[in-house]
Amino acid sequence: MTLLALEHVDKVFGGLRALRGVSFEVAPKSIFGLIGPNGAGKTTLFNVVTGVYRPDGGHVRFDGAEIGGLPPARVAGLGVARTFQNIRVFRSMTVLENVMVAGHKLHRSGVLSAIVRNTAHANDEGALSVRARELLEILGLQGQAGDIAGSLPYGSQRRLEIARALMLAPKVLLLDEPAAGMNSTEARELERQIRFLRDELGVTVVLVEHNMSLVMSVCERIHVVDHGETIAEGTPAEIREHPRVLAAYLGEEPSAGRTEREA
Amino acid sequence: MSEFFQQIINGLSLGSIYALIALGYTMVYGILKLINFAHGEVFMMGAYSGYYLASWLGVERYQAAGRGFPLGLALVVLVLAMAASALLGVLIEALAYRPVRSAPRLTPLITAIGVSLFLQNAAMLLFTPNPRAYPPILRELRFAAGGVIVTNIKLAIFVVALALMVGLHLFVQRTWTGRAMRALSMNIDAARLMGIDVNATIRATFAIGSALAAAGGILFGLDQITINPLMGVLTGLKAFVAAVLGGIGNIPGAVVGGLLIGLAEQLTAGYLSPDYRDAITFLILVVILVLKPEGLLGVVRQEKV
Structure with missing residues (x-):
């Protein structure tokens, strides 16, 4: 195998x-x-x-x-x-957004629903952010979700990269x-x-x-x-x-x- | 004092047109590190699409009948011209820039200058080099308040530009594509390896930037009364300076830069001499490049050695 x-x-x-x-x-x-x-x-x-x-x-x-x-x-x-x-x-994004970027498989709703923030968009973003937070927790970064990624210490940035890669399932x-x-x-x-x-x-x-x-x-x-x-x-x-x-x-x-x- | 407010109002209105064009420069630069010199010509083509769409929708008949062009139709003109220019932007990217994307940076830059010259000459061939009076898709109404004259056109320019900028902000911050654009502008290789479709995202960037330039073109036509095939050269250059002033690659920076350039130009024309209105923009460029080359809202990027 x-x-x-x-x-x-x-x-x-x-x-x-x-x-x-x-x-x-x-x-x-x-x-x-x-x-x-x-x-x-x-x-x-x-x-x-x-x-x-x-x-x-x-x-x-x-x-x-x-x-x-x-x-x-x-x-x-x-x-x-x-x-x-x-x-x-992605240095000037938040830690959470960094992880969400890689989650395109979980994303379905279109541009318009994102701008008006309707239910389809909320569900998408909800699913993305729930998954992203789970992965951050696995890597011990749940407390930094709202921080700007570029401000984290090196070790944490490396673990953030792992969380982001895991978002691709x-x-x-x-x-x-x-x-x-x-x-x-x-x-x-x-x-x-x-x-x-x-x-x-x-x-x-x-x-x-x-x-x-x-x-x-x-x-x-x-x-x-x-x-x-x-x-x-x-x-x-x-x-x-x-x-x-x-x-x-x-x-x-x-x-x-x-x-x-x-x- | 009323003179001063008059200049401020005119400056903000002109500046919001620069801001709309500057957004396209800055978005493309943010992602591809390319100064899209053909962007001024997309702005010009946008103005001409508006011209032809308005005449196709019968603006002359309304004019002859002494009636104003319906607001709904004016919006149709705006939206369709934006769509046509978005298509033009996407075509330019696919035909001219994508084949040289991985070439050294000078190659796409020279390609951009070539596209710009091509479009200028194509426009002279298609539309004749003669200036044309812009169709009155908005009938001018004047309001006077305390010695300051505000036309509905100046107001409309400001409102339309503001609405588009707010729309862009929401798009970039909230949508999937917007997030992908931001990721690309921060690290294109990492974005690609995170499964983001780089080509589709770049296409979207050109489409949006070009649509905004087209809106700028129509508003410019309304404001300046005439359009011509070379209108994109100087205005495009000024909008580029606006993007540099705000910090190229920075979206709020382009808006701030555009408004400041518009104000500076109008105040110079009003208080110094109309002869200096173009020169002031480039004086600002020289000063900003000497004192703060990263732009007002730009950040200094540390090069790794």
Whole structure:
């Protein structure tokens, strides 16, 4: 059983081969880690999956159908949502509105009913805001619903991006360094929230993250890329011991007794 | 003193026309970071659609019979001309701007200048370069109060412009499309990845901006009595200055900027010399770019380095 599958995906930027034949499969309702040193191609992989980039070779299959090369809004509509490494909240909207923006599936009434605020519009906005508040509560942001998004601290903006992505009712959620800029307490809270998404909402999670303790404790499988190529895949325990992973993170030949630390 | 109030009333009326046009500049800039130089020509085309619609609806016959054009028909002219211009705006976007949307920013800018020249010349070909008297779709009535003369036309300009601006505000703040527009103006890539149909939203932006410009065109025709194929050049430029003055990309800013430019122009014409009425706008542009380049209501955007 596979929800998301990449088969020999290539991506070239001019003379740079950013991805070289990357393949992996993500099982439904799993938490899948994607790690690698800076510049390894992790965000490029996310961009290929979400339609921001068109792959130059290979296939991206989601739920059995080819999605490689589809426009981003289509991919999002099919149930692939993401957050961003560099935060991209809608800064001058409120926290609640940020989440509501992604809820177009819940929206039906037209322009006129919005302007005169009739019942159809009220029902739409009601349903949108109820759902948006539920998601904010899951991410621990219910108290900030009325705040301007750009004024939140970084950690909260990252969690807001997750809430917004969940509004798309995704089957798979791609998280691009969600713990960046979080302190260890926030990161532990994030770990609990990621588990909740999978356990309670049934969302499959693909996680790009440099915080190794988070990756190792929350992911069931981990895929490692370096210089655009797969160098390893396995369980956290296998990855921790893998010689090529150690080499990629710590430099050449790992010497005996050295353990992998945070990258 | 009555002289002063007279100038204020005329300035607000002229300024609300600038504001209507400035809204289109600012909405498009907010989303595409494109200065749509063809917007002044959409304004001109809007004025001409109003002209032809009024004559099609028999404004001359009413005039010949010494009767006023019915208010209902005047509204029909306004609404249909707005719809026609909305269509023109959508066409311009689809044919000229969409193909170069991902090109470097200079390319769409030059495309916009090309579209503007094309429309000016098309209008001279279609409508002849001669100025035309604007049909009296509203018969002028004068009210005098304490030495100040207010015509129903000045009032109508102000009221129609105000109603459209309030409508736009409600649209942007309350509707689904309005929320999508705001999201796009804040971060177009994130909006796309949140499932927003970027093309449809941009289309809606051009449609609304162009419809407002058409309303401005008709009100301008009523106010200034004549229209011509090059009327969009200077007026469009002034409205653009109004958008910059208010803070380009900022909707309330465009309204404030438009009203201020209208007032400045009218007061200059009244108290200095009518010769300086055009110059004052561009003097304001220079001053605002030196002192507060982000505009009155604009915010300084920190560039990430």
